[in-house]
Amino acid sequence: MFELNGKVAIVTGCNTGLGQGMALALAQAGCDIVGINVVPASETATALERMGRRFHDIAADLRTAAAEALVARATAAFGHIDILVNNAGIIRRADALEFTEQDWDDVIAVNLKAVFFLSQAAARQFIRQKTAGRIVNIASLLSFQGGIRVPSYTAAKSGVLGLTRLLANEWAQYGITVNAIAPGYMATNNTAPLRADPARSKEILGRIPLGRWGLPADLGGPVVFLGLGRRVLRHRPRARRRRRLARTLSHQAGDPGAESIFTLTGNAKRSLQRQTVIASSHRPPPAGGNSQ
Numbered sequence: 001m002f003e004l005n006g007k008v009a010i011v012t013g014c015n016t017g018l019g020q021g022m023a024l025a026l027a028q029a030g031c032d033i034v035g036i037n038v039v040p041a042s043e044t045a046t047a048l049e050r051m052g053r054r055f056h057d058i059a060a061d062l063r064t065a066a067a068e069a070l071v072a073r074a075t076a077a078f079g080h081i082d083i084l085v086n087n088a089g090i091i092r093r094a095d096a097l098e099f100t101e102q103d104w105d106d107v108i109a110v111n112l113k114a115v116f117f118l119s120q121a122a123a124r125q126f127i128r129q130k131t132a133g134r135i136v137n138i139a140s141l142l143s144f145q146g147g148i149r150v151p152s153y154t155a156a157k158s159g160v161l162g163l164t165r166l167l168a169n170e171w172a173q174y175g176i177t178v179n180a181i182a183p184g185y186m187a188t189n190n191t192a193p194l195r196a197d198p199a200r201s202k203e204i205l206g207r208i209p210l211g212r213w214g215l216p217a218d219l220g221g222p223v224v225f226l227g228l229g230r231r232v233l234r235h236r237p238r239a240r241r242r243r244r245l246a247r248t249l250s251h252q253a254g255d256p257g258a259e260s261i262f263t264l265t266g267n268a269k270r271s272l273q274r275q276t277v278i279a280s281s282h283r284p285p286p287a288g289g290n291s292q
């Protein structure tokens, strides 16, 4: 049921972290992968080759690269594209009173502007191909909370949430679905300073019922599910489909409780919102919504 054989997925920022975890999961499900990376993705390339999948890496800085040209190169690599995962992201931490214009512009450029223009370029390609493309954006808990000391990150990730909803509305008519996964606290470079600070780490883990940081592999099940074409989802009776989805998401995350590490939003949220399977189990933050 959860197969993506013959599909091509673009994953931005797949040399490490969550992008690498999702690229490996998509490849495991059958996809060939096109990476868009500012840092060479040699470790990912080796892992994908071992799995027998094709990998094409495009070197680009998403602060400045032209999205249309990137998608054209990605399409040329394997002849078509089916899935875009807008994963690449950066974070800059400083008190809002001291925050610089550079830290604002860089984060907005990678985490929000590139997400929109890559989505636009991919959607144009899906329409040219006449295929039901899949776009998965990586949002954040800070799409829903304020956080502290990360103003451009919170603004960008809140923007990703709204943008995902808008694009889901506009492009459903073309058979293109647009969804976002909003991870909680994951053990990657992004959170290294938080994990290195014993007081912050303790405070953060205290709000996570599972009592652990999320892992890149936790997003494997969700991204594969959101990458599936419509045909696969149509032919199953609803209740059975939901039970199977619940089991598969849990098992692919390697932890029966792992669905609580992320939240989904976009087209998928609408069809799944009556389920209890997908929910953020992060306890509400104290008044003021502090995190990060």
Ligand SMILES: NC(=O)c1ccc[n+]([C@@H]2O[C@H](COP(=O)([O-])OP(=O)(O)OC[C@H]3O[C@@H](n4cnc5c(N)ncnc54)[C@H](O)[C@@H]3O)[C@@H](O)[C@H]2O)c1
Binding pocket: 012, 013, 014, 015, 016, 017, 018, 019, 036, 037, 038, 039, 060, 061, 062, 063, 086, 087, 088, 089, 090, 110, 138, 139, 140, 141, 182, 183, 184, 185, 186, 187, 188, 189, 190, 191
């Ligand atoms: N780690 C978390 O707790 C967490 C939580 C919520 C959301 N996220 C989001 O998940 C995504 C992946 O982050 P991660 O946690 O794996 O962190 P990471 O720092 O390990 O990975 C970020 C990726 O983005 C790439 N990147 C950065 N700047 C780039 C640029 N200018 N051009 C092209 N690529 C660039 C990096 O090379 C890297 O591959 C990000 O969008 C991040 O905001 C992370």
